[in-house]
Amino acid sequence: MSILIDQNTKVIVQGITGRDGSFHAKQMLDYGTKVVGGVTPGKGGQDVEGIPVFNSVREAKEKTGCTAAVIYVPARFAKDAILEDIAQGLGLVICITEGIPVLDMVEVKKALNNSSARLIGPNCPGLISPGKAKIGIMPGHIHRAGNIGVVSRSGTLTYEVVFNLTANGMGQSTCVGLGGDPIIGTRFVDVLKMFQEDPATRAIVMVGEIGGGDEQLAADFIKKYVTKPVAAFIAGRTAPAGRRMGHAGAIISSGDSTAETKMQMLRDAGVTVVDFPDELPQALMGRLK
Amino acid sequence: MKIHEYQARDLFAAYGIPVAEGDIAKTSDEALRIARRIGFPIVIKAQVLVGGRGKAGGVKVVGSEAELIAEFNRIKNLNIKGYSVDRLLIVRAIDIKKEYYLAVTIDHIKGDVVIIASGEGGVEIEETAKSHPDKIIKFYMQGEKILDEQQWMPKAAELFADLRLQRESTTLLQALLKLFFEKDCSLAEINPLVIDGQGRLIAADAKVIIDDNALFRHEDLAALRDLQYEDADELEAKDKGLSFVKLEGNVGCIVNGAGLAMGTMDAVNLMGGKPANFLDVGGSSNPQKMINAINIILRNKAIKVILINIFGGITRCDDIAVGILAALKQIKIPVPLVIRLTGTNEQQAKELLSQAGMTTFTSMRQATSKAVETANI
Structure with a gap:
């Protein structure tokens, strides 16, 4: 088993006629993902790598029965693309696009709150259940099927972590890239819950970063609910301090968001926190004995 | 993007918020x-x-x-x-009778716009938030762009005993919200909002931050950027699709992806080195990006070594290798290069570089260690 996606997930690619969309549609298809259609308004009737292109998500859904969508459209059109998926009742939306205005995401968030759709991203590498399906931009070949769940805010740093896991014989159940934007559809806590409940996941790797409050919420959640071993790496211990946003940011945020604070909170929750990404496999092996 | 107080004041005035x-x-x-x-x-x-x-x-x-x-x-x-x-x-100069705090911002975790208000304004507002959280009003917009007056009025009554001021402050807040949404702000803050000698509300300061991602739909605001606050190299890097931040150390870093770039800086530090910069070449495979990156990094005369850490995903390692070789032809690079390449088309990349007499690493740890060792000689 895996979480969120498997070999039966039918996915459409929004922005399939673009440079990134067409390239990754092919990559996903080659990996074995059921890419059943693409959407580019005004280009319906064409095909990309043999994948039929539709004018709208509604049409694509009617013709293909898709349940998931992945978005590669430019930032200024991304909000409408996500809202269209939610309106059409797709259960899973993965948004790769980066640079979406924050207030556009506030609108998206409101729509998500009123629906049962799950959004991964934006500004994320997507997700992969190795050997079954990948929806996103990660290099498929570094992954191996296995029982480690990986959840991360980063892109290439996740590849680094997965590469080390695979090299040490530790395959992955599912790897989820949450995305680096301030407002994202799915957070650490959501994925930790799924991994905790997934019988095919034995242990969890978390890759966090400085800034924001998600790792702290994750630490609270792990302490209360997660019984599986968790190992973590937090990037940005030596990054220069971020820019302050008036006083309002400090009033809203619950305490400080340095890497050290996050690492300490995770340790307090029983997570093994490592200094280098290549120490994660060893840390997990110690916990899985 | 931060804008100056006087620019924020002009926006306030345009939206009908009283300023001195x-x-x-x-x-x-x-x-x-x-x-x-x-x-x-x-x-x-x-x-x-x-x-x-x-x-x-x-x-x-x-x-x-x-x-x-x-x-x-x-x-x-x-x-x-x-x-x-x-x-x-x-x-x-305003004859200040009482100071308040009023701001609109975004709660990222909730994904919602929030109004923050307090009867105690001034520079100590953050202290107040910590010591007396009950004196801070937080009002979430629930995804709406228009203030629900029915819901807000009790909050206004907490701030102002006087009914006229309750109404006046609500009108002012509606103007602030309109500005916030129309101009794609991430912050619109009045600290302090004051009652003057005539008993009128007036914004005694103005702070506005515009969402950089939304500047494409606000050319007028984009023009307000004060270049004194931008590093010329960082601006040039941005223009060329690179994300670059100058730091104090001597290990130049070129990495693909922000997370891995931060992880690389951490590794350099933990191994006893000091990174000279953060540089994310992004996900593109264009060899010109590598040439641009090396050019920008070499302007820093403190550099003793350049560590290139690439995990090929979308970025193909052979394209990176071509970029490095092109850079070597075009630029005189006075410091050693330590190159780590893993991932997509790694083998082709290593062959290209070894034909040119260059060695590469597969492990990030070994490459980082080598770079730090070279810089610390």
């Missing part, structure tokens, strides 16, 4: 003209995009023309946290 009469001056003559028009006492306020200007002496109330000129010249020559003062705001 005044204007911006670059010379003492201009300041004098403004002061004569509005009358003393006057406040001179240094326009800088960093906090703590009051403590640095950048704000001063003056009562006469002689004092105005003396203080104007003093403040204009200040250096506030490394920034010169080239613009000064000259405004009528």
Whole structure:
């Protein structure tokens, strides 16, 4: 088993006629993902790598029965693309696009709150259940099927972590890239819950970063609910301090968001926190004995 | 993107939020003209995009023309946290009876716009938030762009006993919200919002931050960027699709992806080195990006080694190798390169580089260690 996606997930690619969309549609298809259609308004009737292109998500859904969508459209059109998926009742939306205005995401968030759709991203590498399906931009070949769940805010740093896991014989159940934007559809806590409940996941790797409050919420959640071993790496211990946003940011945020604070909170929750990404496999092996 | 107080004030005024009469001056003559028009006492306020200007002496109330000129010249020559003062705001001094705090911002975790208000304004607002959280009002917009007056009025009543002020503040808040949404702000803050001698509400300061991602739909606001606050190299890097931040150390870093770039900086530090920069070449495979990256990094004369850490995903390692070889032909690189390449088309990349007599690493740890060792010789 895996979480969120498997070999039966039918996915459409929004922005399939673009440079990134067409390239990754092919990559996903080659990996074995059921890419059943693409959407580019005004280009319906064409095909990309043999994948039929539709004018709208509604049409694509009617013709293909898709349940998931992945978005590669430019930032200024991304909000409408996500809202269209939610309106059409797709259960899973993965948004790769980066640079979406924050207030556009506030609108998206409101729509998500009123629906049962799950959004991964934006500004994320997507997700992969190795050997079954990948929806996103990660290099498929570094992954191996296995029982480690990986959840991360980063892109290439996740590849680094997965590469080390695979090299040490530790395959992955599912790897989820949450995305680096301030407002994202799915957070650490959501994925930790799924991994905790997934019988095919034995242990969890978390890759966090400085800034924001998600790792702290994750630490609270792990302490209360997660019984599986968790190992973590937090990037940005030596990054220069971020820019302050008036006083309002400090009033809203619950305490400080340095890497050290996050690492300490995770340790307090029983997570093994490592200094280098290549120490994660060893840390997990110690916990899985 | 932060904008100056006087620019934020102009936005306030355009949306009907009351501000004190005044204007911006670059010379003492201009300041004098403004002061004569509005009358003393006057406040001179240094326009800088960093906090703590009051403590640095950048704000001063003056009562006469002689004092105005003396203080104007003093403040204009200040250096506030490394920034010169080239613009000064000259405004009528407000007779302040009481200070409030009012702001609109975004709660990222909730994904919602939130109004923050307090009957205790001023620079101590963050302290108040910590010591007396009950004195801070937080009101979530629930995804709406228009204030629900029914819901808000009880909050207004907590802030103001007087019914007229409850109404006046609500109108002002509606204007602030309109500005916030229409201009794609990430922050619109009035600290302090004050009651003046006539019992009127007036914004005694203005802070607005615009969402960089939304500047494409606000060309007028994008033009307000103050280049004094931008590093020329960082701007050039951005223009070329690179994300670059200059740091103090001597290990130049070129990495693909922000997370891995941060992880690389951490590794350099943990191994006893000091990174000279953060540089994310992004996900593209264009060899020109590598040439641009090396060019920008080499402007820093402190560099003793360049660590290239690439995990190929979308980025193909062979394209990176082609970029490195092209850079070597075009640029004289006076420091050693330590190259780590893993992922997509790794083998082709290693062959290309070894034909040119260069060695590469597969492990990030080994490459980082080698780079730190080279820099510390």
